[in-house]
Amino acid sequence: MVHTLLDPADSLERQHEKLLQITDALMRRVEQVTNDSGAAYAQFERAALLEGQVRQRTQDLERVLDLLNESNARLAEANRATEAARSDLTAAIEAVEEGFALFSPDNLLVLYNLRFSMHLGDLKEQLFPGMSFAEYVDAVSSSTSIDLRSAEERIAWRKMRLERHKDEHAIFNVKLVGNRWVQVSAHRTPDGGTVILQTDVTDIMRLERQARDKLMDQQAIMIRATLDHLNQGVGIFDKDTHLVGWNHRIGQLLALPASQFRFGAHFDTLFDRMQDRLIFPKTMPREAVLDWVNAPKKRRALSFELKHKSGAILDFFAQEMPDRGFVVSLTDITAEREAAKRLFEANALLEERVAARTLELEHALSAAERANASKSRFVAAASHDLLQPLSAAKLYVASLAETDRDPIEQDTVRKAFGALESVENIIEALLDISKLDAGTAGLEQTAVPLGRVLARLRDEFAPHAQMKGLDFRVVGTSAMVYSNPLFISRILQNLIANAIRYTQSGRVLVGVRRNGGSVRLEVWDTGPGIAEEHQSAIFQEFHRLDTSASAPEGLGLGLAIVERACTRLGHQLSLWSVPGQGTGFFVNMQRFEGDNALPVAAPTPRRERKLTESGLIVLLVENDAEVRRAISLLLGKWNAAVLDVHSGDEAMELLDEIQIKPDAMLIDYQLDNGENGLNVVARLRQTYGDIPARIISANRSSELRQSCAEMKVELMAKPLDARHLEAFLATTVPVDLG
Template sequence: MCGILNPEDPIERQNEKLIKISEALMRRIEQNTDAEGAAYAQFQRAAMLEEEVQERTRDLEHALDLLNTSNAKLAEANREAEEARSNLANAIETIQEGFALFDPDEKLVMCNSRFGLHMPDIRAAFVPGLDFHDYVQLISRSRFREHADSEAPEDWARGRLERHKDDHVIFNVRMIWNRWVQVSEHRTPDGGTVIIQTDVTDIMRLERQERERMLDDQARVIQATLEQLNQGVCIFDAQARLVGWNQRVGELLSMPATLMRMGIRFSTLLDRFRDDISFTDGTTIETVEAWVQMPGGRPPVNFEVKRGPMLILAVTAQEMPDQGFVISFTDVTAERAAVRAIKDANEMLEARVAERTLALKEALSEAERANASKSRFVAAASHDLLQPLSAAKLYLASLEGEGESPVVAKVSRALESVEHILDALLDISKLDIGKAALHEAPVSVGTVLAQLGEELMPVARQKGLDLRMVSTSAVVRSDPTYLRRILQNLVSNALRYTDRGRVLVGARHVPRGVRIEVWDTGPGIPEDQQQAIFDEFRRLNASASAAEGMGLGLAIVERACRLLGHDLTLTSAPGIGTCFRVTLPLHDGAALHPEQAAPRGWNAPRNLGAELVLLIENDADVLRALTTILEKWDLSVLAARSEAEAHDLVDEVGVAPDAIIADYQLDDDRLGTDAIASLRGRLGPIPACIVSANRSPELIAACGKLGLTLFPKPLEPARLAAFLANVEAST
């Protein structure tokens, strides 16, 4: 039978052949009857063929049933898939943000109606099948995206495609009409891309308002500082509009109050004085106007002008980072009068002496013009600002032990904030002009960390943070003052930006050095801003007020490390935390810097045992405050406001003091070092110290030569107590 039928034929074809064979056999049986039973055999074979036909028919019917069932299931699956697709489309349509899905081949699969809503000029092009590269090109050329003047659409598209290589990307796109859209891009498990667009205009506006409020606070601090300067200062923005000034500039220029107003242009002010001033060094009005109109990168300029018959002003103009500029005016009439007098006297000398004198005058004049602005600022800030601050701190110290007062505590914290800000401004000024005095010595890292831990632990507890200082016996070579300032700024910065978790500070030994690390669990710093945080007045996500800092801490750290030759590195991960590392050289076998043993803070020992202290201070407030503290320590005080008065008091009591405390800058152009030298010449080698806001290398050298201890203002009472305790112990 297998030879008659082909198994590969369809069942219908095989049934057709079997029917034909059955009919042929039946006809043979009917036509040719075999006496030996051949006809019966043929009939039997026909019956078997009939059964096989029936069996094949049943198989065919079963196969058809299975096919129908499969078709029904396929139709149901298609219906469910279509329903799921419809549900997905409805779901993403209900999302408030714009949503788009690209497949692994970078083709647009689907998007909702809000996707690209902010760019109606290209919205119609967002259809399934759109290539991601073409999508970016459309965005880069949309007239609704705000284009930076210095950035071409091709550059923006190139940067956008570069960021597309990351698995997760979040950035903001600025639109026209001062609107912002945040774009979140995430990779799917199969290699596709999901893009979500969120309108963050309201958030950006709130952040801008908060930033403007913080800038207002900083502006008040800066204005207060400007008013303390002896120079007249005007600040102009990038459009040459007046944005800040002090009263001194109005006095020097006789500027009417109605003219000095916010937003007035430089050209208007210049026209007001065009006929009232004359230049004394070859500079012209046109030169000044050309400098102001330069597009950027303006070099500092210095010149002198004469106003009226007598007044001579030294003028310094310098560009700011935002392409605005600052102009300062210094009254140099007396100096120039002295120079003229010397010149008139030297004209009577022989020609060679006159030539040399003229060359010297020109050199001195050039040096004065180059350094007048910053030198006068540092001097004024050091003495005029720190002097009353020192008196206030001393008065607060005198209240110790008279009962707890929340008002006194708040005033103390406010003064400390002002002191920190002034110290930061002075430090950044010195570091920038290269006048910071360095005194490298062996420093115990463990001692510095322990002192910082005691000082900053209350701040950590107040925020609920775990501050840990890992002890170490490492001794490094560095400037003790600046090293402490570096670590204090790093730890304070970590505490300020960390809301929960801990701050860990420790030291690791590295080849030929020690690496101090400050770890925190704060918000982290994005990689594109890790260099910018070392700029002045830069604070990221800071909720602190201006009283807690002006964004100078890390700028001081970077400049101090650079000046000391200490390697400073930073690693950070957003959402995880940050680590600052400072690498210092090891120091072998020398005594530690004595400053590390000095106590800090307001608490000071009582009953020092000294009999008599001679105090020389020309400022009445500081004199009274320091006298009050010394008398509370059971010391007898001879309070003098000048060197002559100090000699008279010693003559009056007839007893040499056990110690001398003298301010550096006294009246009548006398110095505290001179007064101490004079008193020692009469009374012998009395232990003495100098208190001054002056931090110049010359003063430090002078104190070292005379064997004097130097205390910076504002004075720490506890350090003074330690000095007097050592004096008593040596007597």
């Protein structure tokens, strides 16, 4: 254990005093020792060392004392400032005209002024700093200065005051004895305390009461004037069923003299006097009215019609007031009932006319529907009849393009082919419009892989965009949507074709944006844009903003087809455009939630020999002679051997006779005598195996496409496209030829 000469619990002054005493004792002892031995000298050295330590400790103590004195001086100055601030605060709150009190965040009274207890004389001696808010409320609720008549009222007031203390802000009036009023305003401080202000509002309350009494007198005059100007008869009864107010109209309606209506008259008495003049309905006899008037509980509004012996029809209405009194009103509705009777008779006559007119409209609608259906059938038939010779014409022109001609003739052939394609596009657009308007278009919806549709359209439109020098981009996607495969392709074809047609420079961008459970197709261009006033008109038939465009550039049917197809498919179509900046079309569709991983068709293997060198044998079944000759001529240009017949029976006979199996088959769907091409394909494949085949037809219905898909035969629409025909035949060339 380490021993020390000093007690750490002593103050610095006491420790200094002890060190001085120790030093003196040591010095005296050294002086008294006469022995000069080594021990005495060692004690002297220790004494000298101890004196140095005492001197250093003394200096430290002196510095500490200086700091302590400086801190005490600052503390005294702070206390003086605090007292001055407290004095100023006390003077300030005493100068406030209202009663003022401050409670701490833990609801203890911190300070208050004399006016805080001025209105409650017996509260002055009970207030003290540190008083809790609950004690303060107890003292106030028991004060004899508050106008509270019973112990129950004081308990209820105390409960109300404690509840209001929980609010951030509370303002309410307290009635004092002697008809005086104090307004109490309580506000929460930022640290959670509460400031309470009390203001004498007796004069204000008296002025308000005088103004209210004056207003009530004025209102009574106005109510009386209003009652006298009402077209209704009004009687007001108090809770004891005595008459307290009425107007002259009620006497006129009941044909009673004015002397019968006097203040305080009982309802039963008045009712007895007018019962001989009134005829009550069976559903509301006189006794029922009296039962309602004398009912002991709350009464619902009473309303019924009765007749006066003079012939007038009166509407009786009675309504209970909050004080259990009630108001009775009588309204002459004779004119209204007469008008209603005449209106009923007029309505009966009008209903007969409406029924007759409705029958006429139904006949007209039926005729219109038959006409519309007839128009659709006519358009379909006309389109088929037009597409047949158009197909032959395109094939003839395509065969001319295969020959070597001078540039002028080649240009003429190219223009003729372009004109025929324009006619084909117009016929297809008219056919689509007719089907969509008639509601006969096959719009069965299923899962559609957008990636495949976009890839095909990219290959189709890339050459057109390249010829115009446009940056044409199609962003691939794996999204699947719930739509109709044919019409979603037609929608995109029209939107992309329009974008390329009207964009002179810049780019065209096609892509897909996913948004939760929906997918949005977007087609953007940097074309001239569309002004806002024209954005709704562009979806009308035959409407083109570029009126200088020629017929081959479109007749304004593309966007009309887009709008109708989107409506029928339930796809939301929207548009953004700014003149001079470009246009964006958006088609929002439901996302298909099934399996997105559909197999991708394998690319066609590259053929080792050209089509012209293959020597293919093609069976052509076509009942239209012109189309048959045109196809034969074109196939002949490709060095293919054509076996052309006009029916399935003739095809079976020819193949049986020459004993040759064709490499490919082109078979028209609509043959003579009700025969169709799918049946012919089935008969031929049953005999000669799975020969590659295409059904050619102007019929573009989804039903036919579905039937072709079930037989694994693709549909090639008329008018035939020579490029598509060539691509099909190229797939039938054996890989090992040559």
